[in-house]
Amino acid sequence: MKRILLYLSACLIVLSCSEEPDSGLIVNNPLESPENGPAAGNPDGKATIPSDAGLEDVSEPDQIVGDGTPESCTGQAFIDAVAGGGKIVFDCGNEPITITLEETAKIFNDASKEIVIDGGGLVTLSGGGKVRILYMNTCDQAQHWTTATCQNQDHPKLTVQNITFADGNASAETEFTGGGAIWSRGGRLKVVNCRFFNNVCAVDGPDVGGGAIRVFDQYEDLPVYVVNSTFGGEEGYGNVGSNGGALSSIGVSWTILNSVFSHNKAIGNGGNPATEGTPGGGSGGAIYNDGNQMTLTVKGSLIEENEVNAFGSSIFFVSNNHTGNIIIDNCVIRNNIGGSWYPVYPSISMHSDTKIEVSDSTIE
Template identity: 75%
Template sequence: MCLYVITTLTGCSDDESGTAPIHNPLANPADGPPAGNPGASYVIPNAATPEDVSSPDHKVGNGTPESCTGQVVVDAIAKGGKIVFDCGSEPITITLPETAKIFNDANDEVVIDGGGLVTLSGGGVRRILYMNTCDQDLHWTTSHCQDQDHPRLTVQNITFADGNSVADTEYSGGGAIWARGGRLKIVNCRFFNNICASTGPDVGGGAIRVFDQFQDQPVYVVNSTFGGAEGYGNSGSNGGAISSIGISWTIINSLFSHNTAVGNGGNPAEAGTPGGGSGGAIYNDGNQMTLSIFGSLIEQNEVNAYGAAIFFVTNNHTGNIVIDESTIRNNKGGSWYPVYPDISMHSDTDISVSNSEIID
C-alpha cells in the first residue's frame, strides 16, 4: 500500500471571493446516495453557486406527478430560460421520450432546477440532455461556434439516471449529458447508472462528455455525486463518470465512486484491442487545461487500462492538476502512475497536492 498525506497549506486557488458551502437539497434523499461528498466544506467560488430560479420562465407540472410528463420536460428545455418543476411533494422520476435538446438561439441562459425531487431518466435507451453550439440542427448562431458565450447551461438540484448514448455514434459519449460550447455548470446533482460506448480509444463519459467552453473557462461541478454506492455507478469506454477534450474542470465537494472505464487497450489503442479503459472516474485529454479537485472524494472506481481514478494527458505538456482537501483511495486496476497512485499523467505534468490523502 502506498499512502501519500500532503498537508501543505495553500490559499483559495480558484476564486478568492468565494462563499460558504451552499444549501444542498439532495443531502439526505430517500431515493439513492446523497449529492456531494458528505462533510466536505470547501469554499465555493461565486461563479459556481446555484442560479436564482425564484422567477422561472417555465414550470413543468401543475402540482401533480401526472402533469410532469417527459414530453413536457423536452418542450420546456427546448424553449430555454429558467425551468423549475411542480410535480408534488414526493421524489419523482420522469422518463424522457426523446433526448432533451438545448437550442442555441432560444435563450442565452438555460437553468434546469429539479428542486431536489426530480430525476430525469433516459429509460436506459437514450441520452438525457444534449447541447452543441456547432450543431446546425440546433440553430447555428455564429461561425465561431466553438468559442461562444452562450447558451450558459446550469443543471442543479436534480438527478440524471439511466442515460444511454451507446447508439449515438456521431456525438459519442455522455450517457446523461453531452455538451459543447457556451458554458456548463453542475450544482447539487446526482448521476446514476448512465452509460456510453463500452469500447474505443477516445470516447467516454458514462455520465458527462464535454468539448469547447467559452474562453476556456472551467466546467464547475459542485456538491455532486457520480455513482455513490454499489449499483449506482456510471460506465463508459473511458472516463466512467466524466470525459472531455481540451476542457478545464473545477470539482468541489463532490463524490465519484463505483464508476468504471470498461474499454481495453488504452489510447492509442494497442494492437489487437478496441482501445479505451482509462480514467475510472475522470478522463481529461487535450492541451492547456487544468483539473482542480477541492474537498472531494474519489474512491472505488475501476479501469482496465490507465488511471484507476484519474487519466490526465496534455499532448503539449502544458496542463496542470490541483488537488486540495481531497481523498483518492481504493480505486482498482490500471497502471502508469509516475507520481501518485491512481493518477495517470505525464511525469512532467505540473501537479499541486495539499491537505489531501492519496492511497493506493
Template identity: 70%
Template structure:
C-alpha cells in the first residue's frame, strides 16, 4: 500500500503548488501558507521547525513548477541518474522529477553547475520524494555569476539580479566540497550572485573544509546577492537529529560573507563548526571553529530569524549557535518568535548565550527564548 499512498500524497502536493500559484501576486507583503511535502520522511526528520508558524511573504514562497522546462526521469528510479540531473541543470529553467512514487536518491559524481545565460529563473523541485547525494565525494550544486566558465552575462557580475536559483521540496545529503580549492566551503550548495532561496528543504551530513579562518558552510555558502537582498531559508531543516548534522570549519550549516539572510520556520540542530583558532587564527592554529549553525561575516548585513529553532549545535571557538561579525559595526540581528537553546561551546560578548557578535551589534529579540 505504501507506493499508492505516496503517489496520492505527491498528487496532492502538486495540486497545492498550482493552487498557490493561482493565488500569487506581485505584492511582496502578501503572505502564504506553505504545504510541507516532507512531513512523513523515510530518513531524518521533516523539513522545517514543527513549532514555526511565522507568516511567509510571497517572495519567500514556493515557485510554480506546473509547466516545467525539464522532467528528470521517465517514471522509474533507474531513469533518474546523476548525469541526467546535471544535464537538466545545465539547461536551466524549471526542473521537476518523475522517478516513480517512492522516495529516490540520486547520486552525483560531480557538482551540477548553473550556466548564467540559460534562464533568469532556475527552480529545482524534488516533489518531496528526491534526495540529491554527493556520496561524500562531491559538492552537489554550484552557481557563480562571476565564474567565466559558467558564462558572464553582465559587466557587474557581483551585483546582477539573475539567475534566481530556488531549491524546494528536496533533500541534499552527503555533499562534500573538501576537494574544492578555488571556491571552497558550501558542502552541498555554493552560490555567488543573482538570488538564492531554499524552501521545504532538508540538509543532512554535508561537509566542507574542516579548518581555516574564513571558510565554511557545511551545507550552504553564499556571496554577493543582488542589491544586498536577503537569502530566504524557509521551512527547512539542517541536521535535525544526531547523526544527520552538517559540518565545516565555520558555519556548520550555513556561511556567508557580506550577505543578509531571512530564515523562517526552520530548524538547525546537531551541526558543528569543527575548525579551531578563530578568525583571525590564533598563533599555532589553523583557524576556524565559529558558528555552530550560522556564520555571517561582512559589513552592512542583516540576519533575520523568524519562527525558527536552533539547538544542539557545537563549536570549538565562538558562537555555538550564531557567529555574526559586522566589520564596520553596521550590521544587525533580528530574532522573533524563535528559540535558541542547548548549544555547546564558544562565547563572545555573552549578552545572549550561543551568539557571538561585537558588543555594539544591534540585536533585537522579540517573543523568543535564548538560553544556555
C-alpha cells in the first residue's frame, strides 16, 4: 500500500490506496501526439473506462464529409451532415484540417436516434470566433419534438470523438446561452478523445456558462462521459465563460476520466445570486455544477491553472437540495487561481455537508 499526502491549509490527511492501477477498456487516441496544440487526455491517467464510455464504431458510416480533398470539406457540408444524423466521418485527405463554420451545426431530433461525429484525429471544427459549433436540444420545437417528455428521452444519443473544437463563440446567443463549442439538452452526450481550445460563451451573468460545453437534462439522469479529452491544456488555449470556464451544467451528472483541464477561466463577477452592483458569475474555473440530485466523478485527471473571480477555482459544485456527491480518484488538482469558499479542499467550492470521496490524489 502506498500513502498519498494531501496538504489542506494546516491539516494533513493521509489516504491509503492500492498501488495497482485499474485496468479497463482501452481507447485508442489519435490525438495523443497531434501535430498542433496540446494532446487530448491525461497521459498519467489510469482510470478504468466503462464499455459505454468508449469509442463508438464508425466503420460503416452513414455520412462522409468530403470526397478526399481538403476543398470538399466545407462548413456547409458538415452542417448538412449533422442535420442528416447518423454516424458521420470525414474524408478530407491525410493532413490535419480546420473546417470553419459560418453558422451553428444543429441536430434534428428525428434524424436518427444515434449521432456520432468522428474526426479521425485530423479534423478541427472551428466557430471562427463568431458562432457556436454544435447544438442539440430535445425541447426545441425548431429541431422537432419526438416525445411528450422532451426533458427525459433516450435519444438522440450524441457522441463526439477524435476531434477538436476551437474558437466557438456563443456570447451573442440570447435564448440558449452558454456552450461556446457545444450546447446540449436531453438524450445523452458523450465526449471521447477530444480537444477544446479558445471557445467562449457569455462572459457575465449568474446562471450561464460553459466556455466549451453547456449541458442540461440527460436521460434518466445518467452521466455525461468525458474521456481522454483536453480543455485548454496550455497557456493560450483555454476556454472562457461567465461560469465554468470549460464545463457548465444545471442538474446534470458528469463522469470525467483521464482528462486535462488547464488555463480555463470563469470571468463573471459577483457569484450566484449576483452580489448587488455586479453582473454575477465568476465561479468554476474548470467545472461548474449547479442544480439538484447530481454527481461529479473525476478520475485520472489533471486540473491546474484554471482561474475564477468568485468561487471554486477548479470545481464549483452546489446542489440546491444538498443531495449528490463528488468522487475524486487518481487526480492532481493544483495551482488554480482565485476564488474563495473552500470548506474542505482547496479550490473546490461546495456545501460543507456535500459528500466527497478523495483517493490517490493530490489537491493543493
